[in-house]
Amino acid sequence: MIQAFRSLWPFGSGASGTAESGEPDPTLGQTRYQPVTEAEVAGLYQRPDSFTDLLPWTDYDPETRVFLLENGRSVGALFELTPASSEARSSAYLNVLREQIQSAIADTIPEVDGSPWVVQFFVQDDPAIADVGDRVRAYAAERAGDHPFARAYFSHLDAHLHRISRDGGLYVDEQVTGAAWRGQRRRVRACLYRRDAGGELAPEEELNQVAAQWVASLEAAGIGVRRCGARELYEWLVPWFNPRPEITGGDPEALLRIAPYPGDADLPFGRDLAELLTYSMPESDQRAGAWRFDGLPHTVVHAQGLRHAPRVGHFTAERRSGDNIYALFDRCPEGTVMAITITIQPQDAVHNHVAKIQAASGGDNIESQLAYREAREAMEQMARGNKLFPAQVAFYIRAENDRELVHHRNHLASKLVSQGLQVIAREAELLPLDNYLRGLPMAYDPTLERYTRRSRYVFADHLAAMLPLYGRTKGTGHPGMLFYNRGAEPLTFDPLHKQDRKKNAHALILGPTGAGKSAMLNYLIMQMAAVYKPRIFVIEAGNSMGLLGQYAQAHGLSVNQVTLNPNQDVSLPPFSAAIHLRDQPDVEARAEDEPDQDPEGDDDAEEARDVLGEMELSARIMITGGEAKEDARMSRSDRLAIRRAILRAAENVGAAGRDQVLTEDVVQGMREGAEDPSLTTTRAQRIRDMADGMELFCSGFAGKLFNRPGTRWPEADITIVDMAMLAREGYEDQLTVAYMGLMNHINDLVEQHQHANRPTLVITDEGHIITTNPLLAPFVVKITKMWRKLGAWFWVATQNLEDFPDAARKMLNMMEWWLCLVMPKEEVEQIARFRDLSEEQKALLLSARKEPGKYVEGVVLTDQIETLFRSVPPPIALALAMTEKDEKAERRAIMEELGCTEVEAAEEVARRMAEGGSP
Structure with a gap:
């Protein structure tokens, strides 16, 4: 067999270089066959030194x-x-x-x-x-499972992370590091x-x-x-x-x-x-x-x-x-x-x-x-x-x-x-x-x-x-919120995760004009909606979240968008729940006692919600027009008269067979109280004056909002309420009463769903406009006191703290989470009005920087976390937050060019931003 093989091999012993001689032909490079040695065979089993x-x-x-x-x-x-x-x-x-x-x-x-x-x-x-997207997706799957909005959002997040990781980075950080941010x-x-x-x-x-x-x-x-x-x-x-x-x-x-x-x-x-x-x-x-x-x-x-x-x-x-x-x-x-x-x-x-x-x-x-x-x-x-x-x-x-x-x-x-x-x-x-x-x-x-x-x-x-x-800090590893540090490392934490908080997940989001607060808030809402799919209530002024609501609805979430103006059929009766006070056996005794107590109470107390106290605050704002000087005239006797009027209205409405107490019912109850023969003339007149003040809320636009029976709003994943006309100058009292009505409505829903494994986020944007009434802070403290046990969290986003009264200290101090975007020294001093800041914390706040079109830095302050973060949202969050006139015009041009909806136009803007083009 071997010999037969060699006969076919031109260089073997049986091969012939020439037909005549049978010898190798040197001109063809042929040599005489040499047998393989044992050393050569052994060499086949040798290997080079092993690394x-x-x-x-x-x-x-x-x-x-x-x-x-x-x-x-x-x-x-x-x-x-x-x-x-x-x-x-x-x-x-x-x-x-x-x-x-x-x-x-x-x-x-x-x-x-x-x-x-x-x-x-x-x-x-x-x-x-790239695995960060997988980590966030797995984190979300444990909480909300798989749902259409999460899939849409995570596709944007994955693409964003890929762009951040590309050669050369997402951008050159000229403001801080002077190098590519990758x-x-x-x-x-x-x-x-x-x-x-x-x-x-x-x-x-x-x-x-x-x-x-x-x-x-x-x-x-x-x-x-x-x-x-x-x-x-x-x-x-x-x-x-x-x-x-x-x-x-x-x-x-x-x-x-x-x-x-x-x-x-x-x-x-x-x-x-x-x-x-x-x-x-x-x-x-x-x-x-x-x-x-x-x-x-x-x-x-x-x-x-x-x-x-x-x-x-x-x-x-x-x-x-x-x-x-x-x-x-x-x-x-x-x-x-x-x-x-x-x-x-x-x-x-x-x-x-x-x-x-x-x-x-x-x-x-x-x-x-x-x-x-x-x-x-x-x-x-x-x-x-x-x-x-x-x-x-x-x-x-x-x-x-x-x-x-x-x-x-x-x-x-x-x-x-x-x-x-x-x-x-x-x-x-x-x-x-x-x-x-x-x-x-x-x-x-x-x-x-x-x-x-x-x-x-x-x-x-x-x-x-x-x-x-x-x-540089990388956070807690819980990607409820995903930011970055200056080294482009993912920085994560989660206010809703029990290990990341000590007291609560209430939050203040502070960002001066131009700091990118709206874009970050849009981003946080999208992230939380994808991870937790919570019930989200957004109270804002200016319809800056309207496009986000449309986007959420287009990707599988139910959305209820409400605008408070005369053309909308919206009713927020602040006293509707007073009818249930009749079922509380000791309510009359508490009406006599509680006016002497601190209206703010103890935020760590375990007592039940004080519904009567909340309604008293609403009535005081109606009576005083929300003016601090007028409220300072409010005596304990006045407050007692208000509480008695609310209880009297509840009895009258119940006797009439109705199920909701209206503002006019409380006015009538107050007038009936003024007829008490035991009152002095001066005292009776004071009660009538208070009734007159409340009656302003029984007619016109105010009456349409506050003096009609309320109907339950539809169940929705996201509810967006635009205060619209009420956010204008001159409507401060109606704005405050409307806010209280909204919070009461939200609280009812929170209590109804307290046994469901789904959190609730109540987000107030433009807090410097909406939440600056001195009487509102104690109301918020009262109503959110028990939310920790009900899985509901109160977030306020605002441009500054200068407009917040000193009375807001307790409301702001109850918030464990402060996310403060880049700000001047004066705003840091405003923070010090409400929160004790160490020199270390002040230096940290002042170290934050921003570079328009690239990033904005901020500082998160909690009982457990103090660190600088960099906000670089996915382009879709930026596109949905664009509310300037030229940005709206650009979307309109895209809609006409492509024949698409405004949401699709926003997605096209995001795509162009991702590609590096002008949005």
Whole structure:
């Protein structure tokens, strides 16, 4: 068979170069057949040196949550850390934070001889935020399930996140960072391990004990800590070692989707964790000093030492540089990973090492004197408790080609040198390939340090200042509301989530003219409607939410839009529920007693709603016209007369067989009360005067609104009420009474649905117009007091607080959530009228910036969260909030051009905005 095969092969022994001789023909390149040697066959079974054999991870135990390293005895742990917020923080705050971090490193990890503990920190920017949309969608599915509006909204959100993540970012942030604003997540990870641990405890038990102490210390400093497993290591390092996978067209995230981590159960025999991490053959290039993963060159740059003391948050905290504010790590080349490795060496050994240096520095030359002085200063610092640890700082960088890699290295070196770090020059890096591997997670072996000498002794306070534990806030992780920080990382929190609030989800949204309040409010309503599908009531002035209502209705939500003007058939009788007061046995006694009590009550009290007190406030506004001077004349006797008139009206209406008390019934009850023979002439006249004041609300437009029986409004997902004419000057009293009527109507619905698992949002826009009557604040406090138990939340959006009276303090203080958009110093002082602000909070508020057409910044203040956020809504939210004359004209032109509805025109505007065209 073999011979037959050779007869067909032109270079075999049976082939003939010429027909006559049967010998190979050299002119054709034919040679005599040579048999394959055994060595050549054996070579078929040989392989090049394995890259994965140089990696330390062999297995993972999900029960103990430890990684087994290559020697079979050493174990390590992996963590993901959430840095403490350093945005707009004072130096005093940062110094306290640095001291806490220093303690977590120096005081909680044991110092042991022989095989010391090693702690590593890694920070990098992950450009993949596409999964944020999936996270929000999953969060919403747990609350409202799948519904048409959510699908429509999430399609816009997904496209928006994709645009944010594109190369070059969504825009260039000229106002703050001076760089492209591109969606990303700054990931901070840490490894804690000890090689060849010995002692009474099993290695994994010892590791977990030390890890628990260390984690508790970090959390006490405000650092978030999450223990990670093999899945997290896999999802971290697979994109690192496979940056351009051929099987997915160069998309590392797609590689994770088609080849996810296989899990920790039912493992195949002999599985090596490290072998799972590469899907192509890594190559080493000694000449270039680089590893090539998927053909892309990777190398490491080591810092040789500190030229001066680092500032707190040296690499990752924001600080001003010229006209811009940014963190040093923001300016590192794309794809950079910074690694800081610290060896927790016993301090007696360090002391002996420094003492030897001091003893050897006895010469008379200047170098010896400087070495002696530095050694002495080091020993003094150690005596004060500032420990000295061997540490190394490395930067892993990559590029598209060798030329770009050199450019990245030079760019990085110049940045580091300017910030006080001396970098090892490329030509002085003798072992670049080896050093790349030694700095990987859990790969560094301090017992072999004497061969490489990469570590430098660094004081613990300097290490604490350099660690990537100072950063920008990312929120609570609950995406009820989705914003961003200055680094384009998603920042999420949720007032409706119980873990994010301490007291309630009532909110104040404050944004001066031009700050983008309307666009943000539109966005928040859309986000909450998609996530929770709550019952939403919007009370506004100017029909700024009308288009949003049409959009919601076009995408599956039921919407009821009401406008309060003479042409609309709307009735809001403020006393309609008085008929039910007859069923309360002690109502007459309370009518006598309660006028002497504080009308605002206690917002934490547990008593039932005070319906009679609420109606008294409505009557007082009718009588006084809402004027503070007139209300100041209102005596306790006057208030008692009002309450008696309301009860008398209820009795009269009940006796007449009607089911609603009207304003004219209360007027009649008051006139009947004035006829009491026991009253003095002056007192009787005062009651008649009050009745006359109320009677103004029984005729005309006011009578149409407040003196007709009310009908229940249709059930709707979103109800939008435009105060329209009542928001004009001269209608303040009617506006206030109408608002009270609306709140009463809403409260009735809230009480009806209190057992349903669906929240209610009551949103008042233009609060500086609607909610500034001094009598309205106590009414709001009264009526919303019990909403916390009923799942209803009161939000007020306003341009400023200047128009709010001091009486509004209690109403504003009951709101746990304050979202304050960029504002001048004067408005910050107005906030201080109603809320105690620390100097830190004032600085945070004043640090917010805006750049028209790109973003607006704000600050969220709650009992648990204080942070700067950046609002960059999807274009659809911006398009629906466009209410200026030229914007309406643009929509009209699109409607005529495309023959579409106004909602479809708004969606076309959003599409053009997304494409970068003029809306």
